[in-house]
Amino acid sequence: VSHWTEVGNLTNALENQSVLIRGRAQTIRAVGNKMSFVVVRERGFTVQCVVTVQLDTVSRQMVKYVAGLSRESIIDVEGVVSVPSVEIKGTTQQVEVQVRKLYCVSRAAVLPINIEDAARSDVEIEKALQAGETLVRVNQDTRLNNRVLDLRTPANQGIFRIQSQVGNIFRQFLISEGFFEIHSPKLIAGSSEGGAAVFKLNYKGQEACLAQSPQLHKQMAICGDFGRIFEIGPVFRAEDSFTHRHLCEFTGLDVEMEIKRHYSEVMDVVGPLFVAMFDSLNKNCAKELEAVARQYPFQPLKYLPETLRLTFEEGVQMLKEAGVEVDPFGDLNTENERKLGQLVLEKYGTEFYILHRYPLAVRPFYTMPCHDNPAYSNSFDVFIRGEEIISGAQRVHVPELLTERAQALGIDVKTISTYIDSFRYGAPPHGGFGVGLERVVMLFCGLNNIRKTSLFPRDPLRLAP
Numbered sequence: 001v002s003h004w005t006e007v008g009n010l011t012n013a014l015e016n017q018s019v020l021i022r023g024r025a026q027t028i029r030a031v032g033n034k035m036s037f038v039v040v041r042e043r044g045f046t047v048q049c050v051v052t053v054q055l056d057t058v059s060r061q062m063v064k065y066v067a068g069l070s071r072e073s074i075i076d077v078e079g080v081v082s083v084p085s086v087e088i089k090g091t092t093q094q095v096e097v098q099v100r101k102l103y104c105v106s107r108a109a110v111l112p113i114n115i116e117d118a119a120r121s122d123v124e125i126e127k128a129l130q131a132g133e134t135l136v137r138v139n140q141d142t143r144l145n146n147r148v149l150d151l152r153t154p155a156n157q158g159i160f161r162i163q164s165q166v167g168n169i170f171r172q173f174l175i176s177e178g179f180f181e182i183h184s185p186k187l188i189a190g191s192s193e194g195g196a197a198v199f200k201l202n203y204k205g206q207e208a209c210l211a212q213s214p215q216l217h218k219q220m221a222i223c224g225d226f227g228r229i230f231e232i233g234p235v236f237r238a239e240d241s242f243t244h245r246h247l248c249e250f251t252g253l254d255v256e257m258e259i260k261r262h263y264s265e266v267m268d269v270v271g272p273l274f275v276a277m278f279d280s281l282n283k284n285c286a287k288e289l290e291a292v293a294r295q296y297p298f299q300p301l302k303y304l305p306e307t308l309r310l311t312f313e314e315g316v317q318m319l320k321e322a323g324v325e326v327d328p329f330g331d332l333n334t335e336n337e338r339k340l341g342q343l344v345l346e347k348y349g350t351e352f353y354i355l356h357r358y359p360l361a362v363r364p365f366y367t368m369p370c371h372d373n374p375a376y377s378n379s380f381d382v383f384i385r386g387e388e389i390i391s392g393a394q395r396v397h398v399p400e401l402l403t404e405r406a407q408a409l410g411i412d413v414k415t416i417s418t419y420i421d422s423f424r425y426g427a428p429p430h431g432g433f434g435v436g437l438e439r440v441v442m443l444f445c446g447l448n449n450i451r452k453t454s455l456f457p458r459d460p461l462r463l464a465p
């Protein structure tokens, strides 16, 4: 009797056993008219299947039929596991399957991109080209145009499992710390982060927009005495940013919590949460990280068990000492964030750290000014490899100050009047933060573009597939 077995589980231990596998015909090769080889791939794992003419089971017609299969067709194979005497090159599994029966379940049409080419690293591509192989370099746009095929590469199989684990740990950790999950509306009346980067729409005759963040409603839930909450959901930004790290839609991981005395209570959640996440990824996603690194080589993230915190002032000072002059009350540009990341790595040995007490002028209207110096704010950003993944802060819970801050930043307070009103009936001091899921995965894996970690990315030029 044959048992359904996953390709990734085919090992020496199954030698001489009969198995059933389902996967894609990654490559098909005929040797004369008596033998064909099919490499079968299932979720990034590959095994070589050998079809040889045998009097009792395999006919010449069958060998011919197999040779005529199209790449990426889904096939069922029944056969016996064998261990060849020589090492098998080009497959993940070190055993073969001697085929007795083979069925085509779903035939693939001619492919617009070659999955094997799409799965190669830059180094492998260079080598292959130098060796005179013909291959087509699959560029990012072509990949995204054919995303369903592109997703089949081992690296992508890894990336989206890693993404899932990031969400998992975020949820598990926060629940264990007494948080619970909420679902805030994505159709809202006005901008939640200030600025013009909103998708406007007509809501039954009333002007509305897609939420730029759960910011306003997660704070309103705090006014509803929810204490400690989080949300995982879509975030929409209509920005015309053509960068490696901006999307028009991304997945936001948001947290909001009451605080007793100081905004450091929020940073006390961020540090351990991310350390737990990185530990878990390294431990539980080792295979996936390896698959990503095979195509996109990267060094494991360096982080400390206790997350480093620097003030914005200290950051500015470090840059100054390195000869970089920055406005002490302005924001850091991308280049200076990177530079500071380098300096922090050299001095403290970590690529993950918190920068806090930002100048008030560069933070959103709902950010609480520092009580000892209102030129600064009770806010922070968090960086991985010199790029921002989180921003957070204590919020203004005093309605008069909130109105004043919103007006000062040119926000039409009419559009957020119900939000401001929420603070009129007693509001606890509170703070929180927002994380971009795609950015976390991109930077943890040292990838160069956020489109690689978004399943079907949305950017200013892309609404399909």
Ligand code: 4AD
Binding pocket: 193, 212, 213, 214, 215, 237, 239, 245, 246, 247, 248, 249, 250, 252, 254, 255, 388, 389, 390, 391, 392, 393, 432, 433, 434, 435, 436, 437, 438, 439, 450
């Ligand atoms: O820095 P942002 O805009 O902050 C907020 O939305 C606040 N409401 C968060 C808070 O609770 N104070 O966005 C938060 C995170 C960023 O650190 C970044 O990781 C990600 O969201 N992000 C984007 N990711 C992809 N594409 C974009 N256009 C992004 N904009 C922000």
